[in-house]
Amino acid sequence: MIEDKTPQRTSIAQLGEFGLIDHLTKNFEINQASTLTGIGDDAAVLDFKDKKTVISTDLLIEGVHFDLAYMPLRHLGYKAVVVNISDICAMNAKATQILVSIAVSNRFPLEALEELFDGITLAANEYKVDVIGGDTTSSQKGMIISITVIGEAEENEIVYRNGAGQTDLLVVTGDLGAAYMGLQVLEREKQVFQVNPNSQPDLDVYTYLIERQLKPEARKDVRTLLHALEIKPTAMIDISDGLSSEIMHICKQSKVGCNLYEDKLPLDPQFMNVCEEFDLDATTVAINGGEDYELLFTIKMEDFEKIKGNPNFTIIGHMTQESEGIHLVTRANTRIPLKARGWNALSEE
Ligand code: ADP
Ligand code: MG
Secondary structure, X not given: OOOOOOOOOOOHHHHHHHHHHHHHHOOOOXXXXXXXXXXXXXXXXXXXXXXXXXXXXXXXXXXXXXXXXOOOHHHHHHHHXXXXXXXXXXXXXXXXXXXXXXXXXXXXXXXXXXXXXXXXXXXXXXXXXXXXXXXXXXXXXXXXXXXXXXXXXXXXXXXXXXXXXXXXXXXXXXXXXXXXXXXXXXXHHHHHHHHOOOOOOOOHHHHHHHHHHHOOOOOOXXXXXXXXXXXXXXXXXXXXXXXXXXXHHHHHHHOXXXXXXXXXXXXXXXXXXXXXXXXOOHHHHHHHOOOOOOEEEXXXXXXXXXXXXXXXXXXXXXXXXXXXXXXXXXXXXXXXXXXXXXXXXXXHO
């Protein structure tokens, strides 16, 4: 979706590859001390001094990971950066630089790419990461975006997936499932629009859910919050595929089991209302819906007092011996084995 309704459509072929790169990258600023050289040479040059470097990359393909029918390009650019930064947050590190590679067909005018890069610039400014390079090439049909993110941390700060202990508490930030329900609302509106292009959707009651889907944020604040509380998680992961799937990753890599409590799941009221409207079970969606980009982590039991009642965090369960397995404890106090179905599993039911 190209948000700018002006009819201007400048062909990217007109600019040529280098003209296009210059045009799209001219506004990026360098702010991190670790960036010695950014865009413009054959490679960027970084210096993290005595810190460790943390790196991650994500590939987004039109029609697979995003649908331009309801995803404005500005939001796509923003989200592509944010989902990468979220992975660095999940290592308890600080994101410092990104590289942005795109492949586009000539179906996209320059104005569309400007919108995409406006979103990228907004996220880069918001998260204080330098855009230090990338690649620009053509594709036959759709759009492909690959972002690589680099971050820094002291060696002893880094949190892996494999450190959870058998008696640790399981903690999550924010609330769950809203991004998935936002996607359901958008999919429904797309279908309504296809039948009646003149329909004017009233999306006011879905604002929070749609925002969670179209403009997610990475929890860069959690690193600071935990530092202030003098808590170092024993294991951590970000929620991209869904709570259930992420719990299984921590359990498998840490060789522990888990009891997750249904009545502890943090759910937004708007999320619960819309689950009811769509006739979906809120717990099922909260556990399996993905793309919340909240952080899931384990802490030692003795850190309970430090985190208790903190509005940023919800204790949703505890780890167990591996042999006890991974279960959801329902409100009715029955134990159901958790399955990792991933974020798109719900639509397959
Ligand atoms: P090379 O031919 O050496 O790969 P390019 O001509 O592809 O160099 O890129 C020129 C400069 O612009 C490089 O610094 C590269 O990292 C940067 N760059 C190219 N495409 C992008 C992009 N989409 N976003 C950010 N930087 C880019
Ligand atoms: Mg190149």
